[in-house]
Each structure stands twice: as structure tokens, then as C-alpha cells.
Amino acid sequence: MIGWIITSSVLILVVMALRYVLKGKISLRLQYALWALVLLRLLIPVNLGHSHVSVMNAFLTDSRGSTGMTGSLGYKSVIPKQLFEATKYFDNVSGFEFNDISDTNAVTDTYGTVNSPGETAKIVWFAGIATIGLYFLISNIRFAVRLGRTRRKIDISNCLLSVYETDIIVTPCMFGLFRPAIYITPEVLRNETMLRHVLEHEMTHWRHKDHIWSLLRCVCLVLHWYNPLVWMAAFYSMKDAELSCDEATIRLIGEEERIEYGRTIIDLTCTKSRMDKLLMTATTMTGSKKSIEERITLIAKKPKTALYISIIVFLVAVVAVGCTFTGAEMNEIEKWFPQPEIEDRDEHIHVVEPKLPKEISYPDNEQWEQKFTGFTSDKDGWFVGSPGVALGTSENYVYLTYDGGKTWKETGNVNNEWSRVLTAAAFADTNTGYLCFRYDIENIGRVYQTKDGGKTWKQLEIPIFATLVEDGVGEVRSIGFDGNKNGKMEFYFRNRNNETREGAIQTLISKDKGQTWFLLPENQGIQEAGRADINGDGKDEYIYINKSQMNEGLATLSVGDGQGRELWSEQLSTSHAGWGQLFLCGLDGRQYLLRYNPAMFQGNATYVYTLFTLKDGKEKVFKTNSIEFDINGTKELDVPQMLSFADEINSLLTQSTLLISSNNGAFL
Structure with missing residues (x-):
């Protein structure tokens, strides 16, 4: 305004x-x-x-960014434990009433009838x-x-x-x-x-x-x-x-x-x-x-x-x-995780006014508690409490507000299905929210999604996690949304055999309120190339391209299922006389992978194509053909055979979409 x-x-x-x-x-x-x-x-x-x-x-002041959030998307503020035991300080304050948030049926009135x-x-x-x-x-x-x-x-x-x-x-x-x-x-x-x-x-x-x-x-x-x-x-x-x-x-x-x-x-x-x-x-x-x-x-x-x-x-x-007609320029952190305003109004009261996900933590002699909170609009907000980060069970509770924080009402959670340690949480709007968990008994921390304001939760599969982790471990460290369906998360992963706890952080983005996630364009060592039902089970598989070894002339195309498991992969190289190409081919209502490898060395040519699907992680060949010819003039060319082969492969290519190619010694 x-x-x-x-x-x-x-x-x-x-x-x-x-x-x-x-x-x-x-x-x-x-x-x-x-x-x-x-x-x-x-x-x-x-x-x-x-x-x-x-x-x-x-009109921006130097206070922007004054909360100490310098380069870290997961905001942590060490604040007194008494903040969440507010009745100790507000018992005698007229117009304020606080209920114990551990009461699962409680409706908490945070500031009574006071209007801002x-x-x-x-x-x-x-x-x-x-x-x-x-x-x-x-x-x-x-x-x-x-x-x-x-x-x-x-x-x-x-x-x-x-x-x-x-x-x-x-x-x-x-x-x-x-x-x-x-x-x-x-x-x-x-x-x-x-x-x-x-x-x-x-x-x-x-x-x-x-x-x-x-x-x-x-x-x-x-x-x-x-x-x-x-x-x-x-x-x-x-x-x-x-x-x-x-x-x-x-x-x-x-x-x-x-x-x-x-x-x-x-x-x-x-x-x-x-x-x-x-x-x-x-x-x-x-x-x-x-x-x-x-x-x-x-x-x-x-x-x-x-x-x-x-x-x-x-x-x-x-x-x-x-x-x-435009607003103030925002840096990457502000675009996705605007910083909360934290104000000391007196020796006891701390006011936190976040607009997007924040992790609010405080140390204790026995445990480290985490609170995640944020607002998706001026009125609609959410709060998730987690009691600890030690390995083992950990019950988490979700509260929602629809009146700017005046009242809070508990909604559903995933404690009966997955009572583990929470690492990140966020809501994209009043209905769509996410709870992200630490890896422990599973090598990849689970992500749960709600589409009905927390009433029900369902595990969300993000296949690229498995591609990043391989034989290691990984978990979501931060997640947030900008109010226009755009989401951003940081995924931590490392090799399980590594004795140190050092790992890597990969940033992913979403354009559909978190339903699907992709790597940021500037970090696309691995990128999603498409989705198709390659094995014919009625469910789409995820197709990824790993270009992390491009400087060595190598790239890998892999197919994974909805559970994040890799079903099949093939590595292409630029260091040979021909080139490799893989296509997604739609034929007679079904979807196939098409491998096309034309090669030539000193005038001797070999062109091969294979049309195949996948079954139990192995190739099931539907059609294949090859042709060899010599352009040096030492052997007579079989022109009809060459034309027939060209017609076959061209017919398939017209119904195909290129996924990856090492043509001319460079990957597309």
C-alpha cells in the first residue's frame, strides 16, 4: 500500500x-x-x-538485512526460551492472553483485540x-x-x-x-x-x-x-x-x-x-x-x-x-526468504514478524528446540513446532492462523506416520504446505505435502534427490515460497562413506507451489530432461541428464522412478569418431527411448539405431537396424539399402524429441 x-x-x-x-x-x-x-x-x-x-x-533503510542473515537461507535466531513461555511475563498485561501451545485443542489469542x-x-x-x-x-x-x-x-x-x-x-x-x-x-x-x-x-x-x-x-x-x-x-x-x-x-x-x-x-x-x-x-x-x-x-x-x-x-x-511501476530491487535472499523484523520492546518481549519461512531456535541444557513460522499473506500464517533434533522419534505440530496471528488453531500432522526430526517447513498458500525431515533410518529425508491446509499429508517424491545422493545421504535444509507459486529449497547431500560431515548444498526451484522441483539454471550439473512412461507401467519415469563431467567429455542420461530410484543410465562421450544421440520417441501410443549412433572412421561408416523400452531396469528392444558402407570407393555402395535405412531412421526421428547428443564433439 x-x-x-x-x-x-x-x-x-x-x-x-x-x-x-x-x-x-x-x-x-x-x-x-x-x-x-x-x-x-x-x-x-x-x-x-x-x-x-x-x-x-x-525509501529502503539500512535496516534491511540487519537481522544478521548474511548469505544463509536458513535463518536462525538464538532467543530466550521464555519467549515461548510468555505467560510468565504477560499475566498482568491487560488485553493479552496466551494459552499453552502444547494443548493440541487450544486456540491461542496472541494480542487480544488490539489493532495494529x-x-x-x-x-x-x-x-x-x-x-x-x-x-x-x-x-x-x-x-x-x-x-x-x-x-x-x-x-x-x-x-x-x-x-x-x-x-x-x-x-x-x-x-x-x-x-x-x-x-x-x-x-x-x-x-x-x-x-x-x-x-x-x-x-x-x-x-x-x-x-x-x-x-x-x-x-x-x-x-x-x-x-x-x-x-x-x-x-x-x-x-x-x-x-x-x-x-x-x-x-x-x-x-x-x-x-x-x-x-x-x-x-x-x-x-x-x-x-x-x-x-x-x-x-x-x-x-x-x-x-x-x-x-x-x-x-x-x-x-x-x-x-x-x-x-x-x-x-x-x-x-x-x-x-x-516497479518495486525495490531485492537480492536473492530477500526474493525467497525476506528477513523478519526482530525488535526488543523491553527486557522480555521479542517481536518476530516473518513473511516467509523462518527457523527460530534456542539452546537448552538438555535439547535444541526448533520453531518454524511464516505468513503467506497479511492474514494467513503458519507455525510448526519441533521438540528436538536428536536421532529417534520427534513429534511435530502444525498451527495455522487466518487473522494475522490473533488466533491460532492446530491442524493435522504426520506424527502417526513419520515422527522424525524436522529440518525445514513452509506453506506456499493457505492450503499447500511442506514438512521436510532429516535423514536417519532412511538415507534421504522425507518430504510431506498437504493440499488441504494440513488436514491430510502425503509423502512427496522428488526423484532428483536420489540422483544427487547416489549412495550417500541427503535432506532438505531450507524451503520457502515467494507468493507467486515459485518455491526455492536447499538440499544438503554427502557420501555416506565420507568420515567427515562435509557435504554439498544444491539449490532447487519450483514453479508450481512445490509439486515439482528442478535445479537452478546456473547449477545445472544435473537437470531434468523430461518425463515419460518408458517401462509401460502407467506411471511416468523421470529423465535426467548429468553434465557434471562435461570438462572430461562425458555426460550421462538416466531414468528414475517416482521413488527416486535409478532404473537405467547410459554415458555418452565426445572422444570417438562418431557421436551418440538419445531421443524420446512416441510411436503408436507408446513411449520409447531411441538410441542413434552414426560413426565413421577413415571412410568406413557404421550407422546403428535401437528403439527400446525398459523392463526391470534392462533394455527391452523393440526394433533395431544397422548399415555399413565405405565411401572410399573400395566397395560398391548398396544405394537401395542405404535409402531404406535412411527412411527407417528418419521416420522414427520425425516422431522423436532429442534428449542428449554428442554431435561434433560437444553436448547439446
Whole structure:
């Protein structure tokens, strides 16, 4: 919300500055068009990405990152154990009530009925929207009813809009959203020249869709009623709408009527501008004395836009959009794991306000306890408590909040199925969450997923874990989500035979709220190449490519099952006279692997292909063929055989997708 206010206000000031500096130097149509940028910014409540040029970077303080989170995605803060025994310190504090979180049926009220400043501001904002919005609706409905009761239709030939005469208005206008009509005064109707000018003017408003822009302007005022800059923007954009309309109208009626058109504007009643008129959707032809003077001056001046000024305006507009439509640039840690604000309010109270997963731990003489907590929105949060990290059983409990942390309610867990040590936890939204466990009796720590807010949990298989671990051990050390279905985790693994505890960390990402995980592009020693039912059991196998030995001219393609076990693999090398290729082939509703190895040495060629599936981890050949020929001229070429082989392999290749190739001594 604050970012929306700041960026839109800055953009308004930029447009106002351009309007002031370039007044009389650019066409009035271009001057009016600049307000479209402001309109979009005021109607789009979110940032369109993040950038280093965003004005929000100037509003960041040095406190960002002050919590000590330097390079570690798994945030740990050593805090007093008394934090989770809060009743010792809050028994006598009015308005606060804490229940024992070990009570599985407890609903914990963390701060009673106390509203935060943010919540209070939101209530005031919505109240203002309701008030201004109601005034807007009543004013326009009342005006429409009065027009309907007093209007008299006038037959005007060659006018695409209906024209009415009424005596309740002091200046001609166009009014109506779906069926706009032109309303004129009796004085205008009696003057043929003035009538012609008024009709052309209001028809120009209609062609410019100003009745729609007026409505959107009112919507902006309702949403941003608290911001005086928005009211100023509405006022000047309304003036520029009239100036642009004047320019276009004169172009239609002809230069010879420029002076007469100016007299028409002067002759129309001058009314003092009122702020409540900004909430009317009618397009009026006149305004205050000062605005009339400005319009007459610009009508006489006939401003035009020089090419170099157009370029300057375009460049300034592009920069302004980049600076105000984007949010502050975030480093990798902030993108995935924004740091919590930890504040000492007195000697006992510590406030932790995380937005994404945090691990909160404290030392004890007997054990090391871990708490995982985070929020997926302003209101929706989660909390997971784990009693210890020693090997053996460990029961973990999950609590959810839907009111910003005021109340917490326990949901389901996996204690009956897997009561082991928790290493990481996170929720992607109110329904989708993950519990990640340490390796101990299994060489890969389990990951459990819920899709119903923790009511039920199911083990999630992530096949790439087995590929990374091989004969070692591994576990998820941290996991988090950015609110747009994107997830990030760190997977620790090491060889079981290694006597030291040193290992490696591999970062994985998800684009579907954690359902599937892939290696980061910059760390793709191993990458998923696809999924297919290679063994015909009705379940997709996972196909991976290991390029970690690329500098040695080696790459391996492997197929694993849904349990993370490797079923089959083949290593390709660039150090031979031919090359190796593996394809995924779809044929007659089934899926196969296609191996194609064309080789040539000193003019002697051998081309071989094999189409196969897998059964019990072994190749089951469906079709194979080969051909040998000599291009040195020592043996006669069997052209029909060569053509037949070419037809066979080409037919298969047209139904195949390349997985890996060592063609020309380099892997694709």
C-alpha cells in the first residue's frame, strides 16, 4: 500500500513537471495522453516486478538485512526460551492472553483485540472509499434523474449522439456511460454558430472516449481519496482533456473558424471550479475564468511538438514508468526468504514478524528446540513446532492462523506416520504446505505435502534427490515460497562413506507451489530432461541428464522412478569418431527411448539405431537396424539399402524429441 502511494505520487509529480516545462511546446493531445500513465499506476495496486531503478529503492533503510542473515537461507535466531513461555511475563498485561501451545485443542489469542496501526489505517481507508464512493454514485444518479425529467430531445441531422435541451445545466456537456448524449442550454440552441461548435466539441469528447476516462478518473479518486496529489492530477487531467478536445475540434471545423470557436468558449458561462465536480462523469465545455484564459491562449498559439521534444518526452515517460511501476530491487535472499523484523520492546518481549519461512531456535541444557513460522499473506500464517533434533522419534505440530496471528488453531500432522526430526517447513498458500525431515533410518529425508491446509499429508517424491545422493545421504535444509507459486529449497547431500560431515548444498526451484522441483539454471550439473512412461507401467519415469563431467567429455542420461530410484543410465562421450544421440520417441501410443549412433572412421561408416523400452531396469528392444558402407570407393555402395535405412531412421526421428547428443564433439 505504501509503495502504491509513493510510486503513484512520484509519477504525478513527474507528469506535472513535464506539463509545466513543456507548456505551449507540445501538442495538447500529447499533453493529455501523459495522464494515461498516471491513470494506469493509480489503478494497478501491485508492482510490475522489481528493478534497480525503482523509486522505492530510495525509501529502503539500512535496516534491511540487519537481522544478521548474511548469505544463509536458513535463518536462525538464538532467543530466550521464555519467549515461548510468555505467560510468565504477560499475566498482568491487560488485553493479552496466551494459552499453552502444547494443548493440541487450544486456540491461542496472541494480542487480544488490539489493532495494529496498519489494520487501523486499512479500516479508515475502506471507510473513506465507502464515503467518497457513495457520494460519487448519489451525485451522478441524482444528476441523471434531473436530466431525465427536464430534457427535451432536439433533432440534429448528421449527429451520431442524441441531443437534448435542458435548463438545469449552465454549460453544455456530454453525459452517460453506455448511451452517452449531448445536453445543451436554451441559449446555445438559439445561436446556430455556437450550437455547431458545441456539437463538434462534445462529439470530439465522445470520439476520445472521455466519458469512459471520466469514470476511471472518478474511480481513482475514490480509491485514493486521501492523497491530495491525486485530486490535483484529476483537476489538471480534466483541464487537459478540454484543451485536447479544443485542438481536435478546431482541426475538424477548420482553421478559418479558430477565432469564432474562441469566442464561443468566451461567451459560455464561466463557473468557478469546485472539487466535487471532479466526481462527475459529465464532460463540460467551459470552466473557470482562469481556465478559459488558458484555453484561449493555447487556441491562438497553436502549439506543435518538435521531433526532438517528442523524443525527450518519450524517454522521460519510459524512465518514469520504469521507476514507478516497479518495486525495490531485492537480492536473492530477500526474493525467497525476506528477513523478519526482530525488535526488543523491553527486557522480555521479542517481536518476530516473518513473511516467509523462518527457523527460530534456542539452546537448552538438555535439547535444541526448533520453531518454524511464516505468513503467506497479511492474514494467513503458519507455525510448526519441533521438540528436538536428536536421532529417534520427534513429534511435530502444525498451527495455522487466518487473522494475522490473533488466533491460532492446530491442524493435522504426520506424527502417526513419520515422527522424525524436522529440518525445514513452509506453506506456499493457505492450503499447500511442506514438512521436510532429516535423514536417519532412511538415507534421504522425507518430504510431506498437504493440499488441504494440513488436514491430510502425503509423502512427496522428488526423484532428483536420489540422483544427487547416489549412495550417500541427503535432506532438505531450507524451503520457502515467494507468493507467486515459485518455491526455492536447499538440499544438503554427502557420501555416506565420507568420515567427515562435509557435504554439498544444491539449490532447487519450483514453479508450481512445490509439486515439482528442478535445479537452478546456473547449477545445472544435473537437470531434468523430461518425463515419460518408458517401462509401460502407467506411471511416468523421470529423465535426467548429468553434465557434471562435461570438462572430461562425458555426460550421462538416466531414468528414475517416482521413488527416486535409478532404473537405467547410459554415458555418452565426445572422444570417438562418431557421436551418440538419445531421443524420446512416441510411436503408436507408446513411449520409447531411441538410441542413434552414426560413426565413421577413415571412410568406413557404421550407422546403428535401437528403439527400446525398459523392463526391470534392462533394455527391452523393440526394433533395431544397422548399415555399413565405405565411401572410399573400395566397395560398391548398396544405394537401395542405404535409402531404406535412411527412411527407417528418419521416420522414427520425425516422431522423436532429442534428449542428449554428442554431435561434433560437444553436448547439446
